Amino acid sequence: MSSTPTITVLYFAAASTATGLTSEEVPLPTSSDSSFCTALADVLVARHPGTNLRDVLAQSQWAVNEEMVDDPSKVILKGGEEVAVICPVSGG
Numbered sequence: 001m002s003s004t005p006t007i008t009v010l011y012f013a014a015a016s017t018a019t020g021l022t023s024e025e026v027p028l029p030t031s032s033d034s035s036f037c038t039a040l041a042d043v044l045v046a047r048h049p050g051t052n053l054r055d056v057l058a059q060s061q062w063a064v065n066e067e068m069v070d071d072p073s074k075v076i077l078k079g080g081e082e083v084a085v086i087c088p089v090s091g092g
Helices: 013-019 036-047 053-058
Strands: 006-011 022-025 063-065 082-086
Touching: 006 013, 006 063, 013 053, 022 036, 036 082
Parallel strands: 006 082
Antiparallel strands: 006 022, 063 082
């Protein structure tokens, strides 16, 4: 019996506001030819229709297992990872 690998997605700031969540378990995208960023962003947006999550993700950075990702298209997720959506912040 095989199970679908999952990742834990952590939402911060605007991403948390858009989803109403701070984290969730997400099945990995099944398309192996999609880049990490495009595939995961599309999966997350589909899980949260009617929100501004796509806009938030377009302005955000990713971290995988507490390491910032410079080039999301080169990251391959296998399951079990923790992926954080790091939104831009401003302060005064």
